[in-house]
Amino acid sequence: MLFISDIHGSATALDQALAWKQRLDSNVLVLLGDLLNHGPRNPIPDGYDPQAVASTLSTLADQIIAVRGNCDSEVDQMLCGFPLLAEYNWLLLEGRRLCLTHGHRLGPDNLPPLAPGEGIAFGHTHIPMAEWRQDRLHFNPGSVTLPRNGQPASFGHFDGERLRVMDMAGNTLASASWKRE
Numbered sequence: 001m002l003f004i005s006d007i008h009g010s011a012t013a014l015d016q017a018l019a020w021k022q023r024l025d026s027n028v029l030v031l032l033g034d035l036l037n038h039g040p041r042n043p044i045p046d047g048y049d050p051q052a053v054a055s056t057l058s059t060l061a062d063q064i065i066a067v068r069g070n071c072d073s074e075v076d077q078m079l080c081g082f083p084l085l086a087e088y089n090w091l092l093l094e095g096r097r098l099c100l101t102h103g104h105r106l107g108p109d110n111l112p113p114l115a116p117g118e119g120i121a122f123g124h125t126h127i128p129m130a131e132w133r134q135d136r137l138h139f140n141p142g143s144v145t146l147p148r149n150g151q152p153a154s155f156g157h158f159d160g161e162r163l164r165v166m167d168m169a170g171n172t173l174a175s176a177s178w179k180r181e
Contacts, residue, residue: 001026001027001028001029001030001157001158002017002020002021002024002026002028002029002030002155002156002157003030003032003121003139003141003155003156003157003158003163004017004029004030004031004032004141004144004155004156005031005032005033005034005069005102005122005123005124005126005140005141005142005143005144005155005156006032006033006034006069006123006124006126006142006143006144006145006146007031007034007035007036007053007144007145008034008035008036008037008038008039008042008045008048008071008143008145008146009035009036009037009038009045009048009049009050009053009145010045010046010047010048010049010053010144010145011047011048011049011052011053011056012046012047013045013046013047013144013145013153014053014056014057014144015056016144016153016168017144017155017168018056018060020155020157020166020168020170024157024159026157027063028063028065029060029063029064029065030064030065030066030091030100030121030156031057031064031065031066031067031084032066032067032069032100032101032102032103032121032122032123032124032141033066033067033068033069033070033071033072033101033102033103033104033123033124034069034070034071034072034102034123034124035053035054035057035066035069035072035076035080035084036050036053036054036071036072036076036079036080037050037071037072037073037076038071038146039070039071042146043146045145045146050076050079051079054076054079054080055079057080057081057082058079058080058081058082060082061080061081061082064082065089065091065100066080066082066083066084066086066089067084067086067087067088067089067100067101067102068084068085068086068087068102069102069104069123069124070102070104070124072084072085087101087105087106088100088101088106088112089101091121093158093178094178094179096115096117096118096119096178097114097115097118097119098118098119098120098121098137098139099112099114099118099119099120099121100121100122101120101121101122102122102123102124103122103123103124103125103140104124106120106122107120107122107124108120108122108133108138111136114136116135116136117135117136117179117180118136118137119136119137119138119139119178120136120137120138120139121139121140121141121156121163122138122139122140123140123141123142123143124140125140125148126142126143126146126147126148126149126151127140127142127147127148127149127151128140128141128142128151128154128165128173128174129165129174130156130163130164130165130174130175130176131174131176132176132180135180137163137176137178137180139156139163139165139176140156140165141154141155141156141165142154142155142156142165142173144168151173152167152168152169152173153167153168154166154167154168154173155168158178161177161178161179162175162176162177162178163175163176163177163178
């Protein structure tokens, strides 16, 4: 399972991340928001082509679980062949829930109702994270397009046991076991 957040319309960055989807043999693509629009506070990213991003992602529609970011809109939905406007969604992994959200409403400082041993996957900050806090997993794959705090462009991967944040060279930036360590 591959996690991508904060594409912000960069076809180049999306293509790089999707190359890892193939390398890691991931059949599920979790999109944590801010897919097409670069947002008024961000620079226009390299390879900015929202229509190409929408087209590429739409070819993978049957593999996608997506949530809405603060830069996503109803107009974006018109270009995409998969639902992307849910504020949050849930994954069941080994009988425990992982809340999927962008992070601008629900996030580390405003958690949904999670039982001990469950977690939240979010984007928005563009800062990679994979750690347990007070018996809840906090996972942020960073940003494939506009990384922050000196971090490289990154994405997330779940191999059935661990959630990892990886850079485009395949280096692990953060990692946590889905089972509380």
